[in-house]
Amino acid sequence: MSSQLPVVVLVGRPNVGKSTLFNRLTGSRDALVADRPGVTRDRHYGFGNAAGRRFLVVDTGGLGVDDAAIDELSRRQTEIALAEADAVLFVLDAAEGATPGDETIAECLRRLDVPVYAVVNKSEGRDADVATAEFHALGLGPPRAISARHGDRVGALMETVLATLPEADETGPAADAEAPLRMAVLGRPNAGKSTLVNRLLGEERMLALDEPGTTRDAVAADFEFDGRAFTVVDTAGIRRRSRIEDPLEKFSVIKALQAAEAADVVVLMIDARSGVGAQDARLLGLVTERGRAAVIAVNKWDGLDPDARDMVRRELEVRLPFLDVLPVCFISARHGSGLRELMQSAVRARTAAAADLSTSELSRVLERAVAAHAPPAVQGRRIKLRYAHQGGRFPPRIVIHGNRTEHLGPEYKRYLMRRFREAFDLYGTPIELVFRTGDNPYEKKRR
Template identity: 40%
Template structure:
């Protein structure tokens, strides 16, 4: 599988006349393209196809466009102080899916939520394990960190070290949980044998109900825990809901803290929103903003955290990642806001990667552009070339959240990205493109063999996903070359593209 945001390796450098390629492609009529595709499709009969290949090949264009959105699955948060085994428990639960979490450097370690499944039910697991606190005021910091996860969750797993018992930090978390009134499952971790059960009984005194003795390391007790958790989880997430096919398009406004998300949302809405809620313990549920922009209504999913209390700032990076991920799940297009005053940061790059991994349409918005001087502009362009080259296809809008300067340019960029996100290339036209491209720029010979593309199809949109049936693996550099030419030929600006390969061998003659 190739995604145009990843893969490293040797770049394929094409040679030949591309102008002639474009002319030849333009000269092919729709009838010729369809006839070519039908012949290539028939040729696949000579190859060993997998059972699900035919369903992929027979996908109807009408089916592609009308895929409904499903409700977001419920959210189970795992909280607890550092070193009680939360990450081990998270890994144990994720492995129950029998799916390996993709280990892309710089991405996986920054994730805070994971898709999980138990007894046929899907849910989202939210982890607070990646966070490190400083020593000062640690119990307060841990409680705040946990609170962020609890606010987003439908049920909570509170993990303690069963051999240590409840500490002052744990007591602080218990106080917070009592205010929240969410279902809580208390876990005594690191209980490896019945001899250690005497350590568990004192945890009844916390008033959080029956403690579950668990060994996350060995897996004992985790099944009973998940069975109990499912009883507390609703069918769908309380913060989720359906993403409608009709109605206003859904926009996630994402970016690291303090880049101007709240200011931009207020400016677009034309009114100041409540920034700080002064009454402790009354954090309101996220509320989506209906905003008129460019003559149409848009739904901005609540991502800026403008209704959060100020004390949440201490867990800001964790909070930003959690909110970004949840917002992207509920949106169709992401506006990634970056501040031009500061260098493009590692956190900016991570948020960009989260948007790409979510498969949503994308627009880059550079805030405070009106304050940019020539020297900073020079260095900013170098930073964009270096750190954001993998998303050079996203429309760029230069704006000022404070004054509203150029905010009218946002709607056309959103419309363009969404149109390309939903674009489907007819099978005939796609195969004509692939045929002409490969004829002009054949795949390099590797070990005496040259893989061929037998047939191409686009089984889905949102984002555009292409499947190539081939006689061998295509080099990552050559796949990136195909993606680049797909973008140039059919205008896929503003959307990620995925290219998958299905390597098929010729049938053996009997």
């Protein structure tokens, strides 16, 4: 059994629908989709879920765009992505048919040591055998007709793909409160991740140099802090992808995301001297999207004057999502200041993610929230929210039952989330609200 999530890489010419398929597999709109070639010039990373399994998806730039420099960049990006792959989906265009460019790409893919699937996209409204007929000549096994836009046959495709890959050890966050707290340290290069880990371990276990890119892989180590067991994972720095030239550093992005997936708590480290980058916000978004508890550690705080500290605080408020619900700790990994607060925040975040919430208490909080601020009427009819219960942990999932809940707006949902967070001290973790419309099963019992 593999210890990490499998990696599925999407390749193909421009405008064949790779980004649409990426969005379909990840349930997101992270990849830019437009009806013109060459939109995706770099790689996008996301978490997919299909056939009851999780996996990482990598969307590559299209090969064969007009600009020679862009084409060369896309080719290099794709080659690096293929080195990360456990399986490859070669996306083709049913409307255009097989092209010389497809044949060139297929020739490269046939040399790979991993499963490659010819995926014929834009096949909606077509007979599958007719849509795939001319793609058999590519020599990549039987082509599979899909529609990424409409989702046709995508589920069956992923069942086939994932069946060929080893099962990952997807233990995720440990349910046992006494188990070692698994903490992944993520951030851009030179933010001080290895210095932090060395400080926590009390030894120079990790190589820490004053230059970016020193750590290339995810390295785990066990230690104790205030009598509690931890496992800390130091990951390679993740910088903006357009600035990554070293293939080893590009490979490290996948390692970091895999480490975050297996963690109880993610510590996102930010270099106070460099400020908050767009990649920091994107990384934090991926972590919270996966439901992981998180703490933000602003490192090298001790060397800043008051004006610089104020500027960093303002930048944090503007650029980082979820700042109102995630702890922010100002630390010096080199000198050890702020580390106790950081570790205590990590423990509290993990406790919040694992919280057991009773139905009666949840329902009382819901009742008080509705009494203070009732849902707005829709077409003259009130939305009634009856009761709530817990539907899961890591992150806490709260299921709310009522009528016409599908008409609740995002602002009111955020209001309810704030009320639950405040009532149960659910800071440091995302919360998932699920709404169900139907009769109250307890109503007949009361009668």
